[in-house]
Amino acid sequence: GQQVMQIPQYQHVQEGEDFTTYCNSSTTLSNIQWYKQRPGGHPVFLIQLVKSGEVKKQKRLTFQFGEAKKNSSLHITATQTTDVGTYFCAGNTGFQKLVFGTGTRLLVSP
Amino acid sequence: DADVTQTPRNRITKTGKRIMLECSQTKGHDRMYWYRQDPGLGLRLIYYSFDVKDINKGEISDGYSVSRQAQAKFSLSLESAIPNQTALYFCATSRADEQFFGPGTRLTVL
Numbered sequence: 001g002q003q004v005m006q007i008p009q010y011q012h013v014q015e016g017e018d019f020t021t022y023c024n025s026s027t028t029l030s031n032i033q034w035y036k037q038r039p040g041g042h043p044v045f046l047i048q049l050v051k052s053g054e055v056k057k058q059k060r061l062t063f064q065f066g067e068a069k070k071n072s073s074l075h076i077t078a079t080q081t082t083d084v085g086t087y088f089c090a091g092n093t094g095f096q097k098l099v100f101g102t103g104t105r106l107l108v109s110p
Numbered sequence: 111d112a113d114v115t116q117t118p119r120n121r122i123t124k125t126g127k128r129i130m131l132e133c134s135q136t137k138g139h140d141r142m143y144w145y146r147q148d149p150g151l152g153l154r155l156i157y158y159s160f161d162v163k164d165i166n167k168g169e170i171s172d173g174y175s176v177s178r179q180a181q182a183k184f185s186l187s188l189e190s191a192i193p194n195q196t197a198l199y200f201c202a203t204s205r206a207d208e209q210f211f212g213p214g215t216r217l218t219v220l
Contacts, residue, residue, distance in 0.1 A: 009150065033207065042200060042211040043153065088152060090209075096141070096160070097168070098209065100153040 021104035023089035133201030
């Protein structure tokens with residue numbers, strides 16, 4: 001079946017450093033979503049990318065969707081302690097159900 | 111989101127017991143989902159429903175069943191719980207693409 005892998009599994013940074021997580025799908029996606037889960041919380045939708053090569057920004061967060069629509073990345077510039085959590089990508093193959101990536105856990109030290 | 115509620119929030123049960131997890135939503139969404147979350151594995155889809163008369167298996171439906179009692183209610187049952195079903199369970203709803211998650215149910219099977 002379809003698989004969505006994320007790397008790294010875990011990253012620990014100092015506040016102010018940048019952070020990137022990468023997402024790779026075994027199949028072409030119709031769109032990709034990103035979610036953030038704070039420790040002890042539930043996943044919360046961040047953004048959806050639909051077009052090949054699309055780039056979207058939300059303040060310090062930059063999201064990219066690959067040209068082949070099989071990979072995506074989330075980059076955080078100048079991390080803050082409020083960025084702590086697990087970031088998941090979720091691929092949609094067009095059948096209206098998501099396949100979630102394995103997640104990247106981010107820890108930010110002050 | 112407070113619009114998606116799950117009961118119970120925590121449950122400890124014994125091997126072989128039948129258990130039901132309940133999900134209710136006030137968002138008026140037709141689509142509802144059940145996921146389980148295990149460390150390092152992300153969120154995996156158990157069952158999903160696109161309306162009251164529609165039930166579909168996800169990638170890990172074995173050992174689980176569901177009931178869509180109404181548009182607003184979607185329950186997950188473990189007919190005979192086993193220890194490897196110990197996990198965090200999330201219900202989610204959607205109208206189109208973005209999914210809204212409940213607070214989760216932490217289930218422990220001894």
